[in-house]
Amino acid sequence: MASTGVVLQLNLRNNGLAGRIPEELGSFSALFFLDLPDNELRGSIPATLGGLTGLRGLRLAGNGLEGEIPPELGNLALLQQLALDQNLLEGPIPSEIGNLGDLRTLNLISNRLTGSIPAALGDLSSLSWLGIGYNDLTGPIPAELGRLASLRVLSLAGNDLSGPIPTALASLGNLSDLELSSNDLSGPIPSELSDLTSLARLRLNSNELSGPIPSELASLGSLSDLVLSYNDLSGPIPPELGDLPELETLYLGSNALTGPIPPQLGSLASLTRLDLSANRLSGPLPGEFAGLSAPRHGGPDRQPVACRSDSRVSGAP
Structure with a gap:
């Protein structure tokens, strides 16, 4: 709490919290960090969280969250970490995520996401960690990912990705981990x-x-x-x-x-x-x-x- 009583950080990780994430959290306009991982939360991610324009970290991993990732999260212009891994999320990865120019970490591993990898993820110029493995993603690996000059880890394993490995990935000069296993890549x-x-x-x-x-x-x-x-x-x-x-x-x-x-x-x-x-x-x-x-x-x-x-x-x- 700040001296004015305004909530700047909410950390409730690793409890036994159940039920849905309240939509009212979207009214905490001064919130910098929202940490709710490793609980028993269910239901969908409220689209109202897209109104937390000062948010730097949104960590909801290790719950039982369902439904689609709200495209409104693409409004969080200052967001540096987005961790939604180990849930039951489905549907496509919103292309609006590509608007998050300050994002350092994007972790969507171990969900039920479908569709193709949005080429817009190649616009995440600050990204150093990209994990979207162990979903049901299809289609080719976008060559646009080769523009992620700060990327150190690229984990796309355990999907149904097809086509060749793009030579554009050779432009990722800072990459230390390239994990493309358990797909349908050819060539x-x-x-x-x-x-x-x-x-x-x-x-x-x-x-x-x-x-x-x-x-x-x-x-x-x-x-x-x-x-x-x-x-x-x-x-x-x-x-x-x-x-x-x-x-x-x-x-x-x-x-x-x-x-x-x-x-x-x-x-x-x-x-x-x-x-x-x-x-x-x-x-x-x-x-x-x-x-x-x-x-x-x-x-x-x-x-x-x-x-x-x-x-x-x-x-x-």
Whole structure:
């Protein structure tokens, strides 16, 4: 409370609150933050909240909210965080959300949202975290998302998105996490993703991607997780992947990869998880793999590599 008795922040998170969000909250004109996550609230999000023009944070995650996201939320010009994840929201993502020029975080994960991703989200010039995964979204990934120059995390996993991975995403120079798994994406992995020099986690598994694994991905010196399993990738495993100094997880299983296992993978000093299973690999198991269980980078407590390969390889390191 301010000295005038005007409510500036309302934080009621993690209680047992039930029922509907009162429409009267829209009359709290001086409110900066409205935090109601992790309760048992039901019903729809009141459109009257769009009148809280001074609001910086709106967090309603972890409830049982239903209905559509009110387009009136696009009037909250000063909003920096919008967290509506883990509810039962349905219908489209309003294109009006693209009006929120100060928005840093948009989290709509784990709802029942449908329709396409609005191209207007590419207008969120301040956005650093975009999570709209685990919904029922369809259609292509808009190339306009490549305009989000401040974006660090892009999570679109667990939808029904289709079409190719836009090469425009390679313009996201600050991106550390690209999570596109469990969709219906097709076509090749763009070699242009090698321009994402800040990338630490690249997860493209469980799609319909085809063609070779781009050797250019070896230039991603900060990469710790490369997960490409359960696609239709073909051709050899690029030996250049052995040049990734920070790689901890390499999952290439359940593709159509051919040829020998590159001995250069034995040089991955940080590797702890390796899955090459269910491919068409052949030839011997490289002797260089013996070093993967040795306590090199990471000190004496480094864990041995968990390795899976049920392809046609023979021999032992």
